[in-house]
Amino acid sequence: MNNILVINSSVRFENSNSRQLTQVLLEKFSTERHGVKHRDLVKQPVPHFDHSAFSGFGGDDSQASKKACELSDELIGEVKDSEIIIIGAPVYNFSIPTTLKAWIDYIARVGVTFNYTEQGPVGYLDNKKVYIVLARGGGSVEHIEMQLSQTLGMLGMKDITFIHAANLDTPEREEGLADVHAQIDAICH
Ligand SMILES: Cc1cc2nc3c(=O)[nH]c(=O)nc-3n(C[C@H](O)[C@H](O)[C@H](O)COP(=O)(O)O)c2cc1C
Numbered sequence: 001m002n003n004i005l006v007i008n009s010s011v012r013f014e015n016s017n018s019r020q021l022t023q024v025l026l027e028k029f030s031t032e033r034h035g036v037k038h039r040d041l042v043k044q045p046v047p048h049f050d051h052s053a054f055s056g057f058g059g060d061d062s063q064a065s066k067k068a069c070e071l072s073d074e075l076i077g078e079v080k081d082s083e084i085i086i087i088g089a090p091v092y093n094f095s096i097p098t099t100l101k102a103w104i105d106y107i108a109r110v111g112v113t114f115n116y117t118e119q120g121p122v123g124y125l126d127n128k129k130v131y132i133v134l135a136r137g138g139g140s141v142e143h144i145e146m147q148l149s150q151t152l153g154m155l156g157m158k159d160i161t162f163i164h165a166a167n168l169d170t171p172e173r174e175e176g177l178a179d180v181h182a183q184i185d186a187i188c189h
Contacts, residue, residue: 002033002034002035002083003034003035003036003037003081003082003083003084004026004029004030004034004035004036004037004082004083004084004085004086005037005039005078005079005081005082005084005085005086006022006026006036006037006038006039006086006088007022007039007040007041007085007086007087007088007100007103008022008038008039008040008041008042008088009041009042009087009088009089009090009096009097009099009100009103010042010088010090010097010135011042011090011097012090013042016088016090016135017090017135017165017168017169018088018089018090018133018135018165019088021088021133021135021163021165021180021184022086022087022088022133024181024184025086025131025133025163025184025187025188026086028184028187028188029084029188034084037078037081037082039075039078039103041097041099041100041102041103042099045099045102046071046075046099046102046103046105046106047068047071047102048098048102048105049102049105049106050068052064052065052067052068053065053068053069053072053105053106056068056069056072057069057072057109057110057112068106071106072106072107072109072112075103075106075107076106076107076109076112076113076125079107079125079128079157080125082128083127083128083129084128084129084130084131085128085129085130085131085157086130086131086133087100087130087131087132087133088133088135089132089133089134089135089144089148090135090136091134091135091136091137091139091141091144094139094140094143094144095144096144096147096148104151104152107125107155108151108154108155112124113125113155113156114154114155114156121154122156123153123154123155123156123157123158124155124156125155125156125157126156126157126158127156128156128157128159129159129161130152130157130159130160130161131160131161131163131187132148132160132161132162132163133163133165134162134163134164134165135165135166135168136164136165136166137166137167137169137170138166138167138170141164145162148160161187163180163183163184163187164179164180164183165180166179168180
């Protein structure tokens with residue numbers, strides 16, 4: 001189980017900072033010993049977590065619910081099969097992209113990827129190293145770090161490193177890039 005899962009969620013393609021940086025990070029890791037799976041949440045969006053998905057996770061077997069469970073199983077399988085997970089997370093309107101939130105909603109399944117115990121929630125997607133490239137214009141991101149740490153942490157993904165990419169759309173781009181490459185070099189030395 002030496003795979004790397006790369007998840008991208010920027011609505012930009014060629015000029016996306018988070019896409020470029022997840023690729024830089026991937027190239028730091030990618031050796032013959034890793035298989036790489038790309039999950040592009042914009043080219044292939046995960047639907048909103050809706051009534052059919054909710055009912056399906058609870059056991060409903062309507063056609064729509066079964067379809068939601070199949071997709072959920074596929075997404076969970078990709079996480080289970082990976083030891084390294086690289087997530088590109090641009091900041092849109094003080095939040096993560098809705099596509100990334102939908103991905104989280106589809107992998108958070110009680111009884112499948114986590115369970116409630118007397119000691120609190122226990123996640124089953126553990127033993128993973130997660131890198132999250134947070135690309136932003138310049139606003140605050142503490143609440144986003146907390147949201148991602150808590151939701152992924154509940155599923156067992158507690159070993160998370162955030163890479164901060166700020167000011168890359170401004171005249172300070174060169175300084176911003178130098179800073180983010182220094183963060184990546186510090187991780188992958
Ligand atoms: C619709 C939209 C909303 C944005 N909202 C924010 C924001 O709330 N805070 C922030 O710091 N940057 C914001 N930005 C700037 C992006 O986070 C920045 O351009 C980042 O590089 C996006 O990642 P990407 O280049 O991978 O698409 C926004 C950009 C767009 C297009």
